[in-house]
Each structure stands twice: as structure tokens, then as C-alpha cells.
Amino acid sequence: MIPRSSSLRLSLSLLLPISAAAASVAAPKKNVLFLIADDLNTMLGAYGDPLARTPNIDKLAARGVRFDRAYCTYPLCGPSRNSMLTGLYANSTGIHNNSQIFRETIPNQLSLPQAFRQQGYFAGRIGKLYHYNVPNSVGTAGHDDPASWELQLNPAGVERTEEHPKITTLTPGQFGGTLSWYASPKSDEHHTDAMLAADAEWVLERSAKPNQRPFFLAVGFFRPHTPYVAPKDPYFGYYPREKMRIVPDIKADQADIPAAGLASYKREQDNMTDDQRRDALQAYYASITFMDAQVGRVIDALDRLGLAESTIIVFTSDHGYLTGEHGLWQKQSLFEESARVPLLIVAPGVSKAKTAAASPVSHLDLFPTLAELAGITAPANLQGQSLVPLLRDPSLTGRGWALTQMMRGGGGGAGKGKAKAATAKAESGGGRFSGYSLRTPRWRYTEWDEGKQGRELYDHDSDPRELTNLATMPAHTTTVAALSTQLQAAVKTTFPPSGQVPEFINSTWPPILVGP
Template sequence: MRKFLVLIRKKPKRLAGPVLLTSGLLLLSFLLLTGLKPIEPPAQAKKKYNVLFIAVDDLNNDLGCYGNPLVKSPHIDRLARRGIQFDRAYTQFPLCSPSRSSLLTGYRPDQTRIYELQTHFRKNLPDVVTLPQLFKNNAYFSARIGKIFHYGVPGQIGTDGLDDPVSWNQVINPKGRDKVEESQVKNLTPNRALGSALAWYAADGTDDEQTDGLIANEAVRLLEQKKDEPFFLAVGFFRPHCPYVAPKKYYDLYPLDQITLPKEIENDLDDVPEAALFTKPSHWGLGEAERREAQRAYYASISFMDAQVGKLLDALDRLKLTDNTVVVLWSDHGYNVGQHGQWMKQSLFENSARVPLLISVPGGVRGKTSGRTVELVDLYPTLAELCGLAAPSGLAGKSLVPLLKNPNASWTKPAYSQVRRNTIFGRSVRTERWRYTEWDEGKAGAELYDHQTDPDEFTNLAQQASHKDRVKELAALLHKGFPSAQE
């Protein structure tokens, strides 16, 4: 092949203009008379899209691009300008392992039967083909850096956690000084373990010494190594999951006196079922000063993580991969920072169930938002379609490609979320206007919120006679999304 290329690169001997013109006319006349077509060079095969799959742990929608004026997230905001921002995206289960097991298998939690943090999904679905495994099976280089399947945080940082080895060609498990310096973390809720505590630490040193900094650097290294072959690169950041650890410079972005606590109203919980509450007592008894500390630390961790996302976007641009790489950024669930007296996840209020979701497609629509209700389970069929791969049959989600082409396209699909509270389930359906939730199939209470007039979910309408028909309509829609619950 090299000799052939050398030959065709040789310059032809110089011919007189008339001779060259005459030869060309004779050749064209011959082709026309004989009906033969000129030989054309073979069309270059279309290059496969790469996928950069960015997972963020415990990130809610407190981002600049989602309208939070305080939080500084310039790099995620940059990604939003490059693609579609989904304003109503929802987790299927606001807890790490159930959510990730659902997204990565393409099945709902009632199909994976993963409702807690210990059971591996392959115990229940031994033969399932995961999303990264689909790409691996189709000759993509599939790699994981950091947390994609479930890890206990911070306990399992630096290990494989509940990883799925068959999904990857390569895995990397960085461990930074945030793990080494855990003893310096300040725990505002000392009766709670660090993985579920309002705890923080403004660290010395640089970004590159922290686990998420190491994750970003390893991802850039792999992008450099694999830039000439199709890849599915899954990059899982640990922050802002608690404990909220970030270098001091990110804390400096948020003076305590500028932290605005979420709005609360008197007697807010009087019409809320007891089962709906995860944080008991409200705020775990913390006063305003300590809550400001926790919220500041959470925001600092977001800005630190955002800077690591910036490293990835810069590398795509530098390596000229931007024009051939689908970029997805998602969080496994939302996060309460004091709304209704609640903190963290494991509730079905909007702040816990709603997630940030950004998708950038080469040559696609840029800088637009979609207000359609979508789900994390929709990512599997979406990425399969974008990359021309045959997805397994029976996936629970629906491809978002129509919305990536037209963010306001007709779309009637609601979003479903659920959580387990000891022995009972809470199940919720979200349309563009309404959220309806039943606890223990309604036996432990129900909630109905009108997001058109009550976006903070302060008024539960479920027991009001004027909304009886609405409750009936949404209960039918809820039961349609959870058929196994009615068996």
C-alpha cells in the first residue's frame, strides 16, 4: 500500500496543453460510446461517533445553566451551549445503586430488583447486556474511570466497588488525598457515617491531588491514546457526594454570608404523608448557621467537579474530537439541600427526583432546552440509536433522538420515579405540569402538586375535592408505569 501511495503521488510528465486536452476528449468519447462509467475512488467509510459519558454523583440542578444565580459552573454551562439541556429529566430511583443499575441496564428498578446498595444487578439479571457492554461488543474501546456502577462513598474510593467487569476493556480507580485525609473532615451530623452525613473539608493542595482531579487527568490520557479509534469513555466523578471535599479556592467562591437557604413556609409538612420524609427531624436538627456551612460546601464541591469537566471538554477540542464525539452529562439523582427540611436523596420531592441531563451531538442542535419529561432510562436507547447500534429488545426507555433534533417535538411520555421506605414503596409520576405520588399504593398517603402554580411543592392537592378527577387520571397513569405493583 505504501508503494502504491508513493506511485500515485508522483507528478505526471508535463504534456503540451493541446495533447492533454485531446487525450481527455478521446477518453470521454470512448466512455460515452461504450457505456462504461469512470472509475471513482471508493467513498470513505463514515467514522463512528465516540461517546464521552460523564456521570456525576449526587448532583442536583443547582447549576448556572439551570438558573441558579449563585452556583458557578462555567464548564457544564459551556456543554449546555453545545447541545440540548433537558429541563425535566428524572431518575428512576433517587439512590445511587438502584439508579445506576437501571440506567446502565436499560431496565426499571422493578425489573432489576435493585432497591439498596449491596446487591449486584447481575444476581437478578445475569445475562443482561449493559450500555457500555453493548459498545464493547460492537468493537468500541470501552473504559471506566471512577464511579459508573455503584461505589460506596467514601469507603470504596480506589476500589472496584460494585463494578461490572464484562462491561469494560479497561478500568481505572484513582484515589486522591481526599481519601487519605478523611480524618480532617468536619461532620456536622456526627451520628451519621461520612457517606450519608453533612460533612465537609476545605482541602489544601491542588485539584490534581484530589480523586476527581486524578479521574479527569486519566480520562484525558485515555483520550490522547484512543483518539484514532472509536471509544465509549465513561468518566464518573465522586463530587459533590458527601463528604463535601474540595480545594479551598472553591470554598472561597461562596462566602457564607452570600448563601441563601431554600424557602420554607410554616406548617409546610402538615399535608405531607409521614412516609414521604427521609430527613427526620427536619434538617436533622441543624440550625441555620450549620445549614449554610453544608450548603456552601456542597456548592464548592460542584464548582470543583465542574472544573474537572472543563478538562475533558478542553481535551476534546485540543485533540479535534469534538466534531465526532457525543457528550452526555448526567447525575444519578437529584439532591435536597434543605427543601421541606429534607437533605440528600431518597425522597420523591422534585429536588430529589429531578436531575441535570445534557447531551451534545456533533452537528446537532446547540444551545437549546427541552421542557419534555424524560428519564435516565432513556439514555440507553438514545446512545444506541445515535451510534447505529442494535439495542437489546425490551428496553424500558425511549430514544431521545427526536428531541435532540427538535427539543419541542411532540412528546407525551411521562417520567416515573420510586423509592423504598423500609417495607413500603413510594411511586411517583411526573408530567410536564403535575407530580402525583402514592405511598404504599396510597394506603400510606398520596401527594399531588401543580408545578404550574406551585413549583416548590408546598401545597398537596391530593385530598382536595376540586382535584378528585385529576387524582383519578394521574393514578391511572401511575399504575400504568408500575404494572408489577398492582399484581
């Protein structure tokens, strides 16, 4: 049975292509199940978090390769998702904010699902893959790309349709771009992510029937993005408030951070009490565990239907997330918590179970990886590298670095104190500037505006929380110089052959939303 949330959105014209002419396919190809969470960091059991209850994601990690140093290209939903789904850095998509999609700048670029679709796959999307304004655009297509999919399902649960007035928020009337949370009395099936899982089960059941084309099924969960909403029972009960860890010594930590590095601070957080911090963290954890349950439901369906051995599984997030580290919450930062993402890949016959890869990798690497695993042709201009060698042998070094970018100025980040002053200075000069952060196995090295707005250097061998900025210390002058050279070389690879960031092209694609 089709879930009621989606039945009104399905049409015969969308369903027929799933099975059309499948008998003519000469050899079976691997399916792809692409699972992505929203605003999820590595607070997962599989990544060593001592509090997280994520049994389903943990089991998925044990089936394949866990990438311990995976990074987004841009810690903001729209740019990150456009980058991941085109295989191009933000400087090559032209997307540095949440108000546009790559079709407005590089309209002829082939997206990841579109490449599969053009080469004989059924391509379906359930939930959030390209950017959505959460929660206001839940239940719509958001910033979607129709060329990428044959089937698009957009359910909306009670957290969107009924519960807004009950949600606690630091900014009255806002829920997505500010800290907000709610322990819902409604059970799983009433919430959007559970509806997504039900829709995914339905598509998988149809795909398991004889004579079906291979599928590329993307399921985009909305949790744990704000508002952190999950059923109170059992998910909030797993995380007693008294066990929530508040980040200590924030002022001391911030003393050596350049102003641009703190510019994502939001003023509404000034008056947060410790109890509110614990409440927010409890709700974030609860949302993660609720989302994990829905991941489990989808994977269980894959197993039950006998599709597991013929399906490549990817699980990731659009970017990381700060929960008070360095005095910051949410994203738009170049610290480890904001840039790092979970990445799990299960590739039957290729990946090794219960293994971990330590080499830094990027979201950009997913497009060439999936293309190689599935045996399809990828666009020639992709800027990532296939991870298939690492799937076969996780001990390989790979590229050896990952690069993350974040813009400042032009209204990006309210800031506080010196961060607010730096943002105001950039805007008064009419300019925006980029920060770039290079992550190697040992170091995180960041330059803001080519170093003119500050530098950061953190030694992950001795300082995994990035509490001591070594960039201005004489003992590290040589290290800074070497990493700066490496970073500048990496930045050059982010641009298209023209060397120019693509500009907005007037098109028939209508902008729908601008929220975070």
C-alpha cells in the first residue's frame, strides 16, 4: 500500500518508467540507495560518541567502510548539496548561499542522479536532497531539480502541519535558522522522517519485483535539522538532561580565534542558560536517534526484499554541526565539527566489512565513486576522485587532504564582538571574502581572505578539539608556510577552467525559498 502521505503525489506517468522495457537490459547493474541526513555531525555510536544511541547506523557502518575523515566542501545546506550532487566545488557551481540552485548558473551540468537516469536507471527522490527551507518547505519540492528524478515524494508530518505553536525557539516565529526544539507526544508514524521511510519501503517493494530497471533511490531525512523534533517516547527518554555535556571554557578558547572564524555566532544565543543548552543538546540527540530508527526501517526493507547484495548503500550528511564548541551552534564555520561529516559506503563485492579509512576524503568524491561502482559514464569535469581504491583497501592514503570553503561578509553571519566588527568592516568595504580550510591527516589549516583576516592551525594529533591556534606561534612558521602553499594549490582546483566563478543566468527556474 502506498503511504497516505504520498499517494496523492503519485501519478501513473511517474510510476510506469520504473519497469518499462527492463527485460531488454543485458546484464544486471548495481542499485544505489543514497541516504542523507540533515545537519548531522559525527555524534554517532559508529564514530565513538559515548552517549549516542544509533544502532541502525552503527550496523550499517559494520557492513562496509566507515570514512573517519570525510568533509563537506561548504558547511551550508544549499552550497553543500549542490556541490555534492554535481561533483563540483562551490566556486565551480557558483552557489554560495541557500537561495539558488546550480541550474541558474551552470544549467547544462549533469547531476549525479541525472547521470544515472540518463543511463538506464530509475531515479527517485524522497524528501530533502537539494536545499529546502526547513521546516517551512517540508511537504514541497523545495529547491529541487526536476531533471534529476522520475519520481519525487514530499510528505509532511505533524512537526510541519500541526506543532509549530508548541516548539520552543530562541527567536519567536523562527524555527529553522535558530535553535528550536520540541518533544512531540505523537508517535513515529506521524512525523516526516517516518513517512519518508514508509515511502522508501514502498519504492523498494516495487523495485524488487521481476523485470525492473536498476534504481538510484535517494532518501533525504530532515532530522536532526532544527527544529529538533522527535517523539518524546522513547527518544527523549534515552538522553537524561543531567547527562548532557556543556562545552566549558568558551572565552578562553575564543581568545586566539580570528574574528572571521567566529562570525557564524548568532546574537539570540547570548542569553542561553545552561538548562537551555542541555535541552537543545538533548533534543538534538533525540532527533538523531529518531532518524536512525527510520534509516533502520529502510535498510531492513532492503534486506527483507533480497536487494542488499545488489545495492550500493551510501549514508552521509550535508555538513557537520556545532553544539556549543567554540561558543558556536549550528554550521557556517570551518571548525572540525562543522566541516566533518559521517560517511559510510557499502559496496557489495568491493568494500570490506567492519573497516575504516583514515585518509581525508570529500563529498566531491561520491559522484565518481558511484559512477565507477555502477559502471556508468560520469561527466569529464568532476573535481573529486573515486574512492573505489579505498573501498578495496582502506589503508591507502588517497588524495591526502580535503578542502572546505565558507564565505564571510555580505550579510553572512551576525557575529559578536570582534567577529561582528570584522563582518561590518568587510561589508563597509563592499566586499565578501572566503575562508578556506585544508584538512590533512594531522593538521587543519585555515586562511581567511588569503590570511589577511586571520589564520588558524590546529594539530589533531595533540589537539583534536581545536582549542589551541598555533598559526602565529614562531615554532610553527615552517608548518604554516608549507600548508599555505598546499592550500593555495588546492584552492586553484576549485574553479572551472575559465578561472571565474559562474554567475547567475536568468532562467525559467523560479527561486522558491531563501531560508537556512
